Amino acid sequence: MLTTTVPALPATARPAGRLNNTDLTHELAQLRAWAWQHLGNAAAVQAASYMGRVAELAQEQELRARTADLAARLQRERERTAAFEARAQIGPPSRASNGTLVYPVSCAEHGQLGTVQRPYARARTWKFVRADNGASGQECSTRREAAGVLVWLADLAAAAEQRQYRQDSARHTVPAGWEYGDWNELSVLDVIRSPRYGTAEDGSLYPRGWSDAAVVQAVTLIGRARTVVALTRPDGSYTDPLLISDQRMKDVGFLWPVGRTRPQIHPRREELRIRMADIGDDVATVRRPLGDTPRVRDLADLIARVERGDTRDLFADLRLIEDETGFLASQVSDRDQPFEIREIGSWAAAAYIKARQARAAFTADLDRTTTAPAVT
Numbered sequence: 410m411l412t413t414t415v416p417a418l419p420a421t422a423r424p425a426g427r428l429n430n431t432d433l434t435h436e437l438a439q440l441r442a443w444a445w446q447h448l449g450n451a452a453a454v455q456a457a458s459y460m461g462r463v464a465e466l467a468q469e470q471e472l473r474a475r476t477a478d479l480a481a482r483l484q485r486e487r488e489r490t491a492a493f494e495a496r497a498q499i500g501p502p503s504r505a506s507n508g509t510l511v512y513p514v515s516c517a518e519h520g521q522l523g524t525v526q527r528p529y530a531r532a533r534t535w536k537f538v539r540a541d542n543g544a545s546g547q548e549c550s551t552r553r554e555a556a557g558v559l560v561w562l563a564d565l566a567a568a569a570e571q572r573q574y575r576q577d578s579a580r581h582t583v584p585a586g587w588e589y590g591d592w593n594e595l596s597v598l599d600v601i602r603s604p605r606y607g608t609a610e611d612g613s614l615y616p617r618g619w620s621d622a623a624v625v626q627a628v629t630l631i632g633r634a635r636t637v638v639a640l641t642r643p644d645g646s647y648t649d650p651l652l653i654s655d656q657r658m659k660d661v662g663f664l665w666p667v668g669r670t671r672p673q674i675h676p677r678r679e680e681l682r683i684r685m686a687d688i689g690d691d692v693a694t695v696r697r698p699l700g701d702t703p704r705v706r707d708l709a710d711l712i713a714r715v716e717r718g719d720t721r722d723l724f725a726d727l728r729l730i731e732d733e734t735g736f737l738a739s740q741v742s743d744r745d746q747p748f749e750i751r752e753i754g755s756w757a758a759a760a761y762i763k764a765r766q767a768r769a770a771f772t773a774d775l776d777r778t779t780t781a782p783a784v785t
Contacts, residue, residue: 415447418455420462425469433473437466493564494557499525514556519563525555541566569610576609579616583664587619590665595638598672598718599625602664603640603651614657619664623648626682626717634659645714677771678718684767685716688730691760695737695753708733727768734761 419439421428428436440463448456496517502510511526514537523540534548535555539562549555583589587602595601601623604616623640630636636659638651653659675681689712696705712730720726738757 415451415455416443418458418462419443420458425465428466428469430473433466433470437463437470440466490554490557493560494553496560497522497553497556499552499556512552512556514559516560516563519560519567522559522563525552525559573610576607576615579607580661584619586667587664588667589662590669592636592659592662594671595625595628595663596672597625597627597674597678599665599669601625601638601640601651603638604661604663606658606661614661616661624717641717645710645717645719675718675723681718681767681771682716684763684770685712688712688734688760688763688767689716691756691763692734692737694756695741695760698753699741704733705737708737723771724768727764727771731761731764731768734764737761 419436421432421436425433440459444459444463448459451459498515498517500513500515502512505511505526508530509527509532511524513521513524515521521540523538525535525537528534528536528548534550535552536545536548537555537559538545539559546558549558584602590599590601602619602621603623605618605620606614607617609615621642623642625638626641627639628636629639634653634656636651636653638653640648640650642648651663689709692705692709692712696709699705708730711726711733714720715723715726715730734757738754738761741757742754
């Protein structure tokens with residue numbers, strides 16, 4: 410029987426905590442190289458020794474990494490604190506009613522910030538009092554540290570004020586050619602831009618930006634403030650609706666074009682939308698197993714366009730939908746088609762019947778000055 414000689418485990422006897430970083434990393438690399446070549450043939454005691462030693466070294470390596478990371482963060486914090494303290498200007502003291510000395514604190518960027526003092530005469534700590542609101546916070550170990558905290562708080566307040574200013578400015582800054590619209594006048598077929606909401610420093614909502622232009626397809630009111638606005642892109646594809654769930658969102662508003670005129674809406678547009686959506690569902694059912702052929706795709710696009718009311722010649726479009734759904738019904742009912750195609754014939758037939766009914770229902774609204782074939 411052929412035996413394989415496994416070399417000794419390349420592990421030192423020194424505890425992991427007594428190795429320097431270079432030796433620790435080198436030993437781990439040696440152990441893993443040994444395992445790659447020999448672990449499969451090693452005795453159980455060697456394998457156990459390997460696992461134990463690798464775990465010990467890896468834990469020590471992870472501990473050192475966490476310690477180094479903590480030390481680096483503490484060093485950055487000390488440097489940040491020192492920078493705040495260096496900016497603080499401490500003025501001559503005055504005596505408070507409790508006998509402690511009160512030192513005014515200011516800095517070049519923000520002016521007067523407040524005061525620092527001991528909480529009571531024999532206290533070992535220092536506290537700060539802000540000039541803007543009289544608030545105080547944690548007690549500090551030194552006077553200079555308390556003064557630095559006042560500078561840090563002033564920086565935070567100034568940054569928040571700048572953000573609030575930018576947020577307030579965003580409410581009044583809109584893209585060229587657009588202006589705020591009126592919720593009470595919002596109508597189907599309006600072209601609008603909806604906001605991307607952000608939360609301001611004061612807790613209110615503001616527009617961080619504006620979405621691309623979209624066409625309103627439906628406006629659904631739910632209660633006093635809740636509104637759902639169904640939208641489509643200019644190419645007719647549906648996009649995410651505008652959901653207004655509370656008054657804050659409604660107050661942000663929306664944009665429509667400058668000089669917007671009220672859209673002309675077909676008096677039976679809602680009926681047309683419902684009928685086309687119904688036909689579109691049947692065509693979509695047939696489209697999946699039949700395949701996305703150019704003719705079926707064009708039919709689906711036409712139905713979607715008429716559903717949106719985007720039609721210059723309603724009769725011609727309805728007639729074309731009827732013809733194409735009729736062709737689709739005859740195609741899927743062909744005996745030469747596979748069974749999985751013929752079994753969807755009922756949906757194709759339903760689409761054709763509904764297309765005929767739609768053309769018949771809307772014929773009465775056509776312009777009688779033009780000659781149109783009678784609905785048969």
